[in-house]
Amino acid sequence: MLTERQLLILKAIIDDYITHAEPVGSRSVSKREDMSYSPATIRNEMSDLEELGFLEKPHSSAGRIPSQKGYRYYVDHLLSPQKLSKKDKSGIQSVFQERFSEIEEVIQQSAKILSNLTSYTSIVLGPEVFESTLKQLQIIPISNEAAVAIIVTDTGHVENQTVAIPEGLNTHDLEKVVNIINERLKGVPLVHLRHKLTTEIGKVLEKYIDQYDLMLSLLNRTFISHQNEKVFFGGKTNILAQPEFHNVERVRELFNIFEENALISKLFRAEDQGLTIKIGQENRFEPFDECTVITATYAIDGKHMGTVGILGPTRMEYPRVVGIMDYMAKDLSKLLTNRYNK
Amino acid sequence: MLTERQLLILKAIIDDYITHAEPVGSRSVSKREDMSYSPATIRNEMSDLEELGFLEKPHSSAGRIPSQKGYRYYVDHLLSPQKLSKKDKSGIQSVFQERFSEIEEVIQQSAKILSNLTSYTSIVLGPEVFESTLKQLQIIPISNEAAVAIIVTDTGHVENQTVAIPEGLNTHDLEKVVNIINERLKGVPLVHLRHKLTTEIGKVLEKYIDQYDLMLSLLNRTFISHQNEKVFFGGKTNILAQPEFHNVERVRELFNIFEENALISKLFRAEDQGLTIKIGQENRFEPFDECTVITATYAIDGKHMGTVGILGPTRMEYPRVVGIMDYMAKDLSKLLTNRYNK
DNA sequence: ATTTAGCACTCGACGTAAGAGAGTGCTAAC
DNA sequence: GTTAGCACTCTCTTACGTCGAGTGCTAAAT
Numbered sequence: 001m002l003t004e005r006q007l008l009i010l011k012a013i014i015d016d017y018i019t020h021a022e023p024v025g026s027r028s029v030s031k032r033e034d035m036s037y038s039p040a041t042i043r044n045e046m047s048d049l050e051e052l053g054f055l056e057k058p059h060s061s062a063g064r065i066p067s068q069k070g071y072r073y074y075v076d077h078l079l080s081p082q083k084l085s086k087k088d089k090s091g092i093q094s095v096f097q098e099r100f101s102e103i104e105e106v107i108q109q110s111a112k113i114l115s116n117l118t119s120y121t122s123i124v125l126g127p128e129v130f131e132s133t134l135k136q137l138q139i140i141p142i143s144n145e146a147a148v149a150i151i152v153t154d155t156g157h158v159e160n161q162t163v164a165i166p167e168g169l170n171t172h173d174l175e176k177v178v179n180i181i182n183e184r185l186k187g188v189p190l191v192h193l194r195h196k197l198t199t200e201i202g203k204v205l206e207k208y209i210d211q212y213d214l215m216l217s218l219l220n221r222t223f224i225s226h227q228n229e230k231v232f233f234g235g236k237t238n239i240l241a242q243p244e245f246h247n248v249e250r251v252r253e254l255f256n257i258f259e260e261n262a263l264i265s266k267l268f269r270a271e272d273q274g275l276t277i278k279i280g281q282e283n284r285f286e287p288f289d290e291c292t293v294i295t296a297t298y299a300i301d302g303k304h305m306g307t308v309g310i311l312g313p314t315r316m317e318y319p320r321v322v323g324i325m326d327y328m329a330k331d332l333s334k335l336l337t338n339r340y341n342k
Numbered sequence: 343m344l345t346e347r348q349l350l351i352l353k354a355i356i357d358d359y360i361t362h363a364e365p366v367g368s369r370s371v372s373k374r375e376d377m378s379y380s381p382a383t384i385r386n387e388m389s390d391l392e393e394l395g396f397l398e399k400p401h402s403s404a405g406r407i408p409s410q411k412g413y414r415y416y417v418d419h420l421l422s423p424q425k426l427s428k429k430d431k432s433g434i435q436s437v438f439q440e441r442f443s444e445i446e447e448v449i450q451q452s453a454k455i456l457s458n459l460t461s462y463t464s465i466v467l468g469p470e471v472f473e474s475t476l477k478q479l480q481i482i483p484i485s486n487e488a489a490v491a492i493i494v495t496d497t498g499h500v501e502n503q504t505v506a507i508p509e510g511l512n513t514h515d516l517e518k519v520v521n522i523i524n525e526r527l528k529g530v531p532l533v534h535l536r537h538k539l540t541t542e543i544g545k546v547l548e549k550y551i552d553q554y555d556l557m558l559s560l561l562n563r564t565f566i567s568h569q570n571e572k573v574f575f576g577g578k579t580n581i582l583a584q585p586e587f588h589n590v591e592r593v594r595e596l597f598n599i600f601e602e603n604a605l606i607s608k609l610f611r612a613e614d615q616g617l618t619i620k621i622g623q624e625n626r627f628e629p630f631d632e633c634t635v636i637t638a639t640y641a642i643d644g645k646h647m648g649t650v651g652i653l654g655p656t657r658m659e660y661p662r663v664v665g666i667m668d669y670m671a672k673d674l675s676k677l678l679t680n681r682y683n684k
Numbered sequence: 685a686t687t688t689a690g691c692a693c694t695c696g697a698c699g700t701a702a703g704a705g706a707g708t709g710c711t712a713a714c
Numbered sequence: 715g716t717t718a719g720c721a722c723t724c725t726c727t728t729a730c731g732t733c734g735a736g737t738g739c740t741a742a743a744t
Contacts, residue, residue, distance in 0.1 A: 142497070155484075240594045240597075241594070248593060368707075382716075402708070402723055405708090689742075692738095697732105701730085703728085710722100713719095
């Protein structure tokens with residue numbers, strides 16, 4: 001268990017390192033306003049903190065930097081989220097209230113605000129599709145061989161996919177089927193569509209439609225793979241301003257990762273409701289060993305929808321970011337609930 | 343006018359610099375197989391070429407590097423496009439033939455191939471919307487206040503936009519209007535839609551519809567601003583492997599530019615049909631002063647559609663890239679014409 | 685028993701100097 | 715016209731010395 005004084009010193013060192021990105025020496029800690037001990041005393045405590053694993057030394061004659069364990073302790077016990085300034089709050093509000101827009105635009109905007117406010121990179125996972133339900137299906141033939149299938153969800157989101165028309169399919173029947181689907185499957189979550197196709201309305205279709213097999217194969221392809229979440233970035237290049245990324249090889253690696261939506265989605269998907277902080281190796285992903293990922297979930301009317309996330313160096317301005325994220329997630333939830341849940 | 347020998351030497355130097363990215367000295371030029379002159383002779387010629395502005399020296403005791411003028415001359419007079427290897431060709435073909443897909447997927451794939459083959463960054467501008475025409479319009483109310491407008495084009499592309507429903511608008515009328523539009527404006531290029539709305543069918547609408555003004559405002563918003571081209575990237579990070587970008591500040595600048603689709607679109611939009619090469623400052627854009635942009639246009643059935651482009655260092659493998667681009671643009675045109683022009 | 689002053693020591697950062705190496709430009713010989 | 719030879723130039727690398735921030739230990743002060 002750490003003593004009161006150790007806590008004070010640990011917090012001082014981390015706060016200092018967060019802002020200056022340089023190893024913190026005993027002298028500069030001692031000089032702080034709320035610090036009434038001499039450098040020598042601090043040195044002794046620092047030595048202890050190092051032995052306990054909360055601090056480390058880049059080399060023997062440098063100051064200390066927080067270890068991953070140090071950050072973890074800081075986050076768990078010493079962190080007090082910063083209240084947002086009125087300016088920040090009104091900044092968020094104003095962007096949201098700008099105009100009526102599709103849910104994805106709102107999300108995209110959120111990512112942008114988040115990165116602007118934090119000056120880190122923000123990553124927002126769009127509403128998870130399995131929560132949204134079918135509003136309307138359209139299949140529009142483009143040529144003799146292809147058609148565009150359009151799915152509109154209750155949130156106003158539009159998915160579209162080009163599908164080949166199986167040879168010999170009667171387009172008249174296709175229309176009929178689309179109508180049946182629109183009548184009977186409205187309100188069904190997208191992820192269940194494929195399943196319902198065979199269970200719920202399978203019999204109906206078989207009765208009305210000659211080429212049931214052909215039709216099914218077409219519809220299956222229409223409903224396939226809408227499970228991939230959209231990923232929205234804000235301030236992709238913000239993180240390059242951090243000294244941690246002053247080497248092009250790393251940058252390259254990072255941006256390659258950014259291109260892999262599936263990976264990003266996996267890394268940022270929140271496991272729990274609420275705010276999560278993953279520091280360094282807690283991300284279980286080697287290129288992020290010196291990064292912290294903070295995620296928060298947003299919801300529509302209490303139903304979990306997606307995740308807003310921030311990627312920054314482990315040396316992140318935790319108080320500020322946590323404050324912002326918290327506010328943001330709640331505000332976003334409120335907004336989305338108001339707009340799309342009536 | 344340059345002598346035969348000067349041409350030979352200029353070409354040798356540029357070829358060498360392109361592959362090794364280091365100033366080329368007289369000795370290494372002299373050692374080339376096809377070079378039968380001593381370093382001293384070469385030095386004299388190099389000196390002349392420098393005076394003529396085709397070469398420059400990073401410093402007085404280094405070898406020469408090509409100047410922008412040097413590259414320009416090389417490209418205009420010395421360049422012989424590389425024939426693609428069978429492997430490369432079949433690589434391209436196989437990706438294209440993979441499966442039936444929407445035009446945008448084809449374009450995206452093209453960008454990917456292009457960057458893989460060249461190991462530079464590729465940027466492909468999607469089909470310009472003004473060429474594509476209306477296939478079908480749908481307006482689907484989502485709530486009492488909002489609707490999704492969906493425009494399907496003849497190429498199978500889907501545009502969608504959320505619009506607010508003006509207060510007091512009769513949704514029954516809306517349906518009627520959509521029907522009228524689908525009957526009368528099918529085949530009209532998207533960019534003309536707004537115009538036709540008031541001219542062609544204005545009178546019809548006025549006759550049938552009470553709230554003509556409200557309706558018009560909604561439709562206007564539906565048809566607005568589809569002129570922004572989509573931009574597809576391939577190998578965004580490829581260019582970071584170039585020594586020219588071994589400094590993070592530059593990388594940051596570049597990636598910021600990448601985020602600005604409008605700017606990219608402007609920079610890469612081809613002015614003429616066919617292949618264009620812009621070297622360094624010819625791009626008229628300071629961050630690209632040490633980059634070359636090569637663009638080629640693709641077409642459907644002869645109608646200009648969009649641009650494929652490559653961004654690399656001025657020290658680019660011109661023969662290879664030009665060969666690839668040429669093949670690619672033609673192949674893409676052929677493919678698109680076959681698929682979407684029947 | 686704590687705390688602190690003092691001091692030797694460590695180690696990276698920075699600046700300077702020396703040497704190597706690649707390349708040039710000029711001159712004179714071929 | 716071409717080329718060998720050579721002095722010269724400039725960068726790059728390495729080595730070395732110095733500076734300064736910071737530590738850890740010891741002994742004195744509280």
